[in-house]
Amino acid sequence: MTNHEISAVFRAIGSLLQIRGDDAFRARIYERAADVIEDFPSELSAEASEQNTPGYNKSAIEQLRATPGIGKAIQDKTVEMLETGRCRYYDDLTAEMGTGILELLELRGVGVKTVGRFYQELGVRDLEDLQALLESGKMRGLKGIGKKTLQMISESLAFRTQLRKARPLWAVLPIAQRISENLAQFGWIKRKPEFTGHLRRSEEICRGIELIVECQDESAFQFENGVVPDSLQAFLEPFSQTQIVFKTGDQTQYLYDSDSASLIEKSQDEPTSDVREMLPVIQFYIDQYFPASIYLCTAATSELTLFLTTAADAHFDALPDCPSPQTTEHGITEAEIYEELGLSYIPPELRQDSTSVAAAKDNTLPDLVEFTDLRGDLHAHTDSSDGRNTLQEIVAAAKAEGLEYFAITDHSVSSTVANGLDQKRLLEQVKQVRELDAEIEGITVLAGSEVDIRRSGTLDFPDEILAQLDIVVASVHSHFNLTEAEMTKRIVRAIEHPFVNIIGHPTGRMLGRRPMYPLNLEEVIAAAAENDTVLEINGSPSRLDLDPQFVRMAKDAGVLLAVNTDAHAIRQLSHRHSGLNVARRGWLTKAEVINTYTLEELREQCSIGVPS
DNA sequence: GCCGTTTTCGGCCCGACTGTTTTCAGTCG
Known part of the structure; x- marks a missing residue:
């Protein structure tokens, strides 16, 4: 475990x-x-x-x-x-x-x-x-x-x-990984199962688990005489409370009977011409409500299967043509499929709706930001507020990750539950950060704060305190039940504050726990554009806030975004990955993500890295 | 269940604020 x-x-x-x-x-x-x-x-x-x-x-x-x-x-x-x-x-x-x-x-x-x-x-x-x-x-x-x-x-x-039917990625991923590991042990599987569907698109909310396993040859999934291999029986046992369906490539469907461990032919559905319905697959439910599909393929059909199962329905329907299921011996690659369709390659994260198909036709897809483009993190906590690690520990870890700069942004005084820092403690911390920064080689440590945006939109520290910081991230942590107009006004006021660099987790949603607070995002984005305030993509898997649709809105309005971890512990530095996924799903290029900037560029273009 | 003894039990409890309810449970990170 x-x-x-x-x-x-x-x-x-x-x-x-x-x-x-x-x-x-x-x-x-x-x-x-x-x-x-x-x-x-x-x-x-x-x-x-x-x-x-x-x-x-x-x-x-x-x-x-x-x-x-x-x-x-x-x-x-x-x-x-x-x-x-x-x-x-x-x-x-x-x-x-x-x-x-x-x-x-x-x-x-x-x-x-x-x-x-x-x-x-x-x-x-x-x-x-x-x-x-x-x-x-x-x-x-x-x-x-x-x-x-x-x-x-x-x-x-x-x-x-x-x-129950639409679950956050963070809740689905461990289950999918466990399934993948269990499958990988079987002899008839040629290489480690691959995620497809919602997981491959990195969707924040998943409606199913979809995996592809490449088998030695087609006999592995023809299930002649209704025989199911022992290993597969053992694998399916935990799911046998739900209906388990086997589909072979020729539209024959079987129901799995766990008592006799055999397949019973199911009455035929209407024949379909949808090639995706002709893929060999085992379908079952993780629990009563959440579907899982394991697509079976050979080396020759693996990339085609990957292609067919990655696309969301709306995306698939928008494709100019359906790729033919005929394959060569070595198989056709995704790149070749796109070439055949007359499209430029569409990254999996963008295979969500029809808009990327249109852009691929015109060859106007953005050159998406890459993980290796990220140079630093601008939102993290230490044990001075509610983080688990000391300043020294988390900075050392950030350096080990190869980050060039790292901002310490502990909570402010109003966040009492999070042990927020008052002015005196903050100024003490700033001093410590400056000392550490002078001492440590290879990484620049920035002194900042995640300042509470109070109910009225004022900030938790006076200007003369904020002026001493390298970076100010302003966030809402209280009074979630304001009206849309009140909440919008509150956040816009923070955006207009001259010392605020970034608005942290702008919509306050918690995936699987609570929806975003009432907020007029158009107004917020317009204000951010007007005031050159950066909006955060919070990489914490339980937030992933902004949502990609809002990221795209911000991008279109010319607003810059920051991919931050909001790390409360060393391990959470890995949240850069989940944050980056959101940036990509929001069509962002390197130039639109400020964490890809050098420290010098941050100073010049975002006034980050220097006291105000 | 953990800790730390005045060494084998007794004390431990995130906390200010809100809102619904009428004395307290839920909320926030």
Whole structure:
């Protein structure tokens, strides 16, 4: 198991204990353990840490045990998970309570106390139970839950229900990776499975998992006599609660019967001429709601399959012609397919809608920004506010990543929960940053702040303080329930502030948790263009804010963007990757992303890197 | 469950603010 998976188990234990009404302090220990392991600097499993010994990474476990708050019980359960892949304590808890109850915690308007009451007093075990309860009217008159709260729960429930079919990339990726790793072990697979569909397009919200596996030869997916190889049976076992469909290339469909491990021919659908319907594929559901497709191909058909399955429907329909399924022995490459279609090559991230097809026809597709173009990060936190690492640690890590410059932007005083810095602490930090910058070779450290935009649009620090900073990122962290007009005015006011360089996570959305706050993006973008204020693409997988559609709007208005990590720990420096994906999906070129600038260019063109 | 002893139990608890409700749960990063 990976650190991430272990962390998720501990977090679930913590939540379940609270819902059941156990000791809150004990529950908190599990949550803290989840935090520690999530951000642990090395993988605890020997495999994941690439040590050759089987089992767990011994020195990492010792280091974990030495962490404050991690005791023997947590260590034992961690080792148990690394050795067996299971945690008996967790299994017992979920056997008693189910896992559906955890989904209720994601609802807005309720916390662990209310969910605990639903569970303990009303016997609610999942979203369906709650939905039924809401519809029955039994929730009305419940102590402590008034009309407004009820309304919020209802809306949030609808948001969650929708989310079962459309999930954030960060939630889907680990499942897809696990499936890919499981498949890769089988002898009939020639090389590691490849992501396609939503995953290959790097969509922030996925509606399915689609993988391509290249088989040794076609016999691997003809399934003659209804025989399914043992390895595939083992693979499909966890999904056998849902319908599993096998399609061969000739439009024959089979239903998989897990009891007899055999295929039963399914009544024929209407014949179709859509070549995508003729691809050999195994389709099933990850759980009740989320579809997965595993496309089977050979070396000769792999790139064609990749091409056909990467395009979103709207994009596919806009293609001038459908590529012919005939292939040569070596197979046809995607580049050759585009050439044949009379189009310039369209990067997977742009195969979302019809607009890229039109641009490919005219040869006007942008030259998209590349990961290697990124020179620095302009939004990161240390343990002075709510980051996990010290200034020295995270700067050293940024340097090791090859960054040329790195801005320290801890929270400001209003963000009390995040231990925001007051003026005195900020000025102390600025001094430390300047000292570190003078000391360290190979990277420039910038002194900044992620300043709260207050309710009225004023900033959390006076001008004479802001003037001493190299960079000011201004963000909204409170009062999310303003009207659209109020929120727009608030943010525009911050944009107009002469010392603000960048607006951080401009729409405030949290993928899978809450939608963006009401905001008139046209006005915000127009103001940013007018005032030369940069808008942020926040690379945190749970945000990915701005959304690509807004990135494109900003680009078209001539606004520059910053791809920032908002790193709260060293590992989160990797958020540059997810941020870059968004930039590419928003059609950005190198010149439109300020992190690709040299420090000198940043100073001259963005007034970043110098006190105001 | 963890920690640290006045060494085998007792204390631990992100916190200011909001909004709905009437005394407290939820929110924010």
